[in-house]
Amino acid sequence: MSTTGYVSALDLFSVGIGPSSSHTVGPMRAGRSFAEEIRDLGLLADVGRVETRLFGSLAATGLGHGTPDAVLAGLEGLEPETCDPAAVRDLAPALESRGTLRLLGESPVPFARGDLVLAPLTRMPEHTNALSFEAFDGAGSSILRRVYFSVGGGFVVRQGDEEGAVPEREAPLGFASAADLLAVCDREGLSIAGVARINEEFLHGEEALDAGLDDRWSAMESCIETGLATGGVMPGWMKVPRRAHDVATHLRRVEADGGAPDVPPQWLQAFALAVNEENASGGRVVTAPTNGAAGIIPAVGHYAGRFLGVSRDALVGQYLLTAAVVGSLYKRNASISGAEAGCQGEVGTAASMAAAGLCAVLGGTPRQVENAAEIAMEHHLGLTCDPVGGFVQVPCIERNAIAAGTAVSAARLALLGTGEHFVSLDTVIETMRQTGRDMSTNYKETSAAGLAVNIVEC
The missing domain is CATH 3.30.1330.90 (D-3-phosphoglycerate dehydrogenase; domain 3)
Structure with missing residues (x-):
């Protein structure tokens, strides 16, 4: 153990x-x-x-x-x-x-x-x-x-508790790094989701695990549906309009007229917008791994189910578990807090998790999955957290939509390769940690620099 x-x-x-x-x-x-x-x-x-x-x-x-x-x-x-x-x-x-x-x-x-x-x-x-x-x-x-x-x-x-920032879990197949994880996969002949399932069933039992994962995926889907159905403006002095509803209405019209090649990626962005508009309005969401980045994993998964033929069972039992394993590595070895690492720790981590999960359900090997996770984070390094007015709206909502696309691209790139690559996931996680450490506090969820001070409050 x-x-x-x-x-x-x-x-x-x-x-x-x-x-x-x-x-x-x-x-x-x-x-x-x-x-x-x-x-x-x-x-x-x-x-x-x-x-x-x-x-x-x-x-x-x-x-x-x-x-x-x-x-x-x-x-x-x-x-x-x-x-x-x-x-x-x-x-x-x-x-x-x-x-x-x-x-x-x-x-x-x-x-x-x-x-x-x-x-x-x-x-x-x-x-x-x-x-x-x-x-x-x-x-x-x-x-x-x-x-x-x-x-x-x-x-x-x-303060003073010995548990630390991460809930310590006794598990049969433990790992401290992506390299450890891949070694476990090789030794046991398991996928990353397979490793996770053994550990999760040990912790929760099969029935509770399946029910818990299903509950979380249902909540993610419900959040997308609510966000797509709701218009109006979000809370705060900026009166930022909700856009997902209008985008969805437009895309349905396009589909009714015969569709267009770029409709699926536009839906991907609409799904992410829907979740984060719900989040910004104080609605029910799932931390994935945070609220500020909550739209990416649901959007990519919903996209995979609707346009890529991935079954709901695969999304619940493979996509979420694979994404969670990758998220645990960031949580353990760097940070998923915008106040500690900047937005690279939130949106970057979520994109990395989603890329890994998508690569897995599309048939990727453990090394291709690890490569997908690395690609997604590599191109979010240095991303600052500078919310205008302290609201999780600008630029946060659109960042989720763009990062969802990055996650899909990362998964596709990894699937085109063999899994062998120059920068390891462990290296990019450590680089993210160092970048967050070196980043000015002004750019870490304090609204003291960046867009937060260049948008005039009126």
């Missing part, structure tokens, strides 16, 4: 709400965790006030990402997997108006605007996505304080 380098697909792909896995889903989970600890310590009745502080990137772009609403929703006991997205939207002003916060939905404590503090210039050494909760009794004395880090993809780590 080995715990080395394995992150479960059911952890990496989690159902939540938009607009951000690290700024919405993670903070909500942290808030609920803190409230549950208060309850478990028998302190609910003693709490007279709770103060929340957001640091670094969480504070810099928190308003556009809905972070204040999310942390308060978590304190009130909501979970991203099951909550009504409408119950989270604009929760902070609603609680301020009400004057009370209900811990876990049952224990009311006073709440005022000053109980939620933004500190964008304070960056904790462990991670820029940091937040703290402190509970005080009626006399103003602190009774419990905790610091959490939202490390990307909805994963949350409490």
